[in-house]
Amino acid sequence: MNEKCKWCEGGFAGIDGPVHEYIESAPGCWAVYSGILAKEYESYNDMQDTHRLTVDTYAVQHPGKPSRKSRQSVMGHLVSMYYVLEKNMNGASARQKLKEFIERKQKLRWLEPPSFKGTLTVSDVALAKNSEEHKILVRKWAESVWQTWFRKYEKEILSVIME
């Protein structure tokens, strides 16, 4: 049986399985994501920069319900994506920016997520047959998700970054 993930709108095997505490997704979607993370951890070398984008993209494509943690998570991962995709920063530096953002403990309002219709999902990334394809697909997935957020909330994202 197939189950649609209500966030990324991808179709996944309808399974029972673990999901994240506040990054909401269908268990089938989370399982595909976990497989992608496993590839990055185990099978691939020099995946640091790609791994940064994978974690950020999944989090902002599955924002969940408004809460202190989810507000912080979504904006933090958007900040990291801003530096990687708009400023060509490497994964380690973007991670540092994310850490600084969290330490600033800014007051954040909940941003009503954009529709992710038409963006790529973890299913597209999972098709990669080798590490080069994987890197390219993660980048495409990240850019498609980033654009939906940035188009809608450029001002809000930049205001957090400028503070």
Ligand SMILES: [Zn+2]
């Ligand atoms: Zn999903």
